[in-house]
Amino acid sequence: MARFRGRGMASVNYPIGMNLGGDPSQALIHSNPDGKFTVALSAIDLGQGMKQVTRQVAAETLGVPIEDVYVDTADSDTGPHDMGSFASRGTHRMGNAVIAAAREARGVLLEAAAEELEVNAADLVTDGKGNIHVKGAPSRSITVRATAQAAQFKQGKTIAGRGIFLIPLSSVDPETGEMNPNTAFAHACLVADVEVDDETGEVSVLGMSSAYELGRVINPKMVEQQLVGGAWMGISHALYETPEPYYPNPDHGPRDFNEYLMPGPGDLAPYSITILERPAPDGPFGGKGPGEMCANPVLPAIANAVYNAVGVRVNDLPITPEKILRGIRANGGAKPQARRGGAL
Amino acid sequence: MAKVPVQFRLNGSDRAAFADPADSLLTVLRRGLNDFGPKYGCGQGTCGTCSVLIDGELRLACLTLAASCEGASVETVSGMADGPNLHPLQNAFMEHFAAQCGFCTPGMLTAAKALLDRNPNPSREDVIDAIAGNICRCTGYEPIIQAILAAARTLPAQRRS
Ligand code: FES
Numbered sequence: 001m002a003r004f005r006g007r008g009m010a011s012v013n014y015p016i017g018m019n020l021g022g023d024p025s026q027a028l029i030h031s032n033p034d035g036k037f038t039v040a041l042s043a044i045d046l047g048q049g050m051k052q053v054t055r056q057v058a059a060e061t062l063g064v065p066i067e068d069v070y071v072d073t074a075d076s077d078t079g080p081h082d083m084g085s086f087a088s089r090g091t092h093r094m095g096n097a098v099i100a101a102a103r104e105a106r107g108v109l110l111e112a113a114a115e116e117l118e119v120n121a122a123d124l125v126t127d128g129k130g131n132i133h134v135k136g137a138p139s140r141s142i143t144v145r146a147t148a149q150a151a152q153f154k155q156g157k158t159i160a161g162r163g164i165f166l167i168p169l170s171s172v173d174p175e176t177g178e179m180n181p182n183t184a185f186a187h188a189c190l191v192a193d194v195e196v197d198d199e200t201g202e203v204s205v206l207g208m209s210s211a212y213e214l215g216r217v218i219n220p221k222m223v224e225q226q227l228v229g230g231a232w233m234g235i236s237h238a239l240y241e242t243p244e245p246y247y248p249n250p251d252h253g254p255r256d257f258n259e260y261l262m263p264g265p266g267d268l269a270p271y272s273i274t275i276l277e278r279p280a281p282d283g284p285f286g287g288k289g290p291g292e293m294c295a296n297p298v299l300p301a302i303a304n305a306v307y308n309a310v311g312v313r314v315n316d317l318p319i320t321p322e323k324i325l326r327g328i329r330a331n332g333g334a335k336p337q338a339r340r341g342g343a344l
Numbered sequence: 345m346a347k348v349p350v351q352f353r354l355n356g357s358d359r360a361a362f363a364d365p366a367d368s369l370l371t372v373l374r375r376g377l378n379d380f381g382p383k384y385g386c387g388q389g390t391c392g393t394c395s396v397l398i399d400g401e402l403r404l405a406c407l408t409l410a411a412s413c414e415g416a417s418v419e420t421v422s423g424m425a426d427g428p429n430l431h432p433l434q435n436a437f438m439e440h441f442a443a444q445c446g447f448c449t450p451g452m453l454t455a456a457k458a459l460l461d462r463n464p465n466p467s468r469e470d471v472i473d474a475i476a477g478n479i480c481r482c483t484g485y486e487p488i489i490q491a492i493l494a495a496a497r498t499l500p501a502q503r504r505s
């Protein structure tokens with residue numbers, strides 16, 4: 001008849017993307033007659049920020065204002081091929097493909113501007129505000145818009161670029177079984193404090209604290225947004241969600257959101273996050289991407305915290321009150337473990 | 345079944361549609377009147393993304409018979425902005441990154457508006473209570489709670505007194 005506090009920790013070494021048969025992403029960029037650019041890709045944005053990352057990476061590489069880049073992820077039938085939005089691969093794989101496409105398009109853009117200014121393209125720079133000028137002579141300049149129009153209507157040129165980024169298939173060494181499907185790893189460590197009621201078996205998450213190393217953070221607010229939302233999903237996986245509580249028996253499974261449990265806005269735990277940046281050598285501007293690992297460390301950290309609180313090791317998710325009470329009974333009572341560390 | 349005419353005010357304009365007597369308000373809004381603001385999530389009253397205001401009261405459009413709205417005033421998220429000027433809640437949702445996929449957003453905004461309309465000075469608990477019927481899969485709710493609290497702070501002072 002008591003509530004026991006426990007602390008658990010988990011660390012993650014997370015491979016960015018997976019590689020089943022070679023992992024390519026493609027992007028295409030072209031300029032429109034108004035001097036704005038369209039990036040076409042098939043990486044779908046469900047709210048993770050693929051469009052925003054693409055926009056930032058493309059604008060930075062092209063040397064144009066971010067407002068002048070439009071991202072079209074509309075159609076995986078007609079767009080350039082991509083493996084998909086999964087395994088936290090979007091920023092890393094697609095970001096690199098977008099850089100490649102933007103570099104090629106920038107080359108044509110500068111060639112077209114050079115022709116108009118009657119200079120060498122190698123002497124041209126962009127100011128990121130929609131102008132191209134001769135290095136050291138800002139007065140000898142042309143707008144990106146005028147360049148795009150000259151290319152299209154006078155020079156008969158398409159200002160466009162193609163990009164692909166491929167992590168090639170890594171074959172398995174027949175002797176050792178070794179393979180190297182990944183080139184970038186992100187890292188995280190998370191501490192969770194919980195309270196377990198030994199009478200009801202209920203767990204409340206009191207607070208969490210984490211550090212994430214994600215390479216260069218391309219959009220800090222969106223990274224924070226993903227980490228906060230993902231941690232909630234981690235709590236949900238750890239303590240609530242299951243489609244088949246008596247797997248593989250489908251009886252008594254949830255049929256709707258009244259029965260499929262998820263934590264609501266009243267079940268949130270205070271969460272503090274520290275972001276560390278160690279740019280990835282092969283990432284777009286050093287980026288890796290948070291993705292799935294937002295949720296990953298929460299599950300083992302909570303499982304460890306429950307063990308720390310009452311001495312019950314639950315090996316299958318979710319960690320329901322029933323499983324905890326059965327564990328407490330099997331142990332002959334709650335067995336709180338040694339407490340480590342100070343206040344969260 | 346024979347269609348019946350339904351007339352109500354939608355975001356301040358008189359609108360009419362022919363509806364099956366069993367059609368939900370959500371069906372009539374989306375299919376009949378092309379107002380795609382309220383979303384079809386579960387269709388059974390458990391997710392909240394179809395939320396609308398009927399005569400100022402928060403209602404689930406998927407569980408409301410369209411025919412019962414005859415003569416009523418229906419507000420959806422589509423009518424929330426004042427021309428090009430977003431509602432303070434919409435601005436706050438953007439500033440606080442309170443939407444990821446955005447599927448819950450119409451219902452969240454509507455539930456939040458219903459709250460601020462009757463309580464311009466809500467506590468965190470009031471906000472949680474107000475959105476407890478709305479499921480969000482992406483944000484972890486915290487950014488939504490923060491956005492609603494921030495929007496309340498931007499309301500004109502006389503409304504808050
Ligand atoms: S669609 Fe109405 S509550 Fe889910």
Ligand code: FES
Nearest residue numbers: 444448480481482
């Ligand atoms: S933002 Fe995706 S469901 Fe709320």
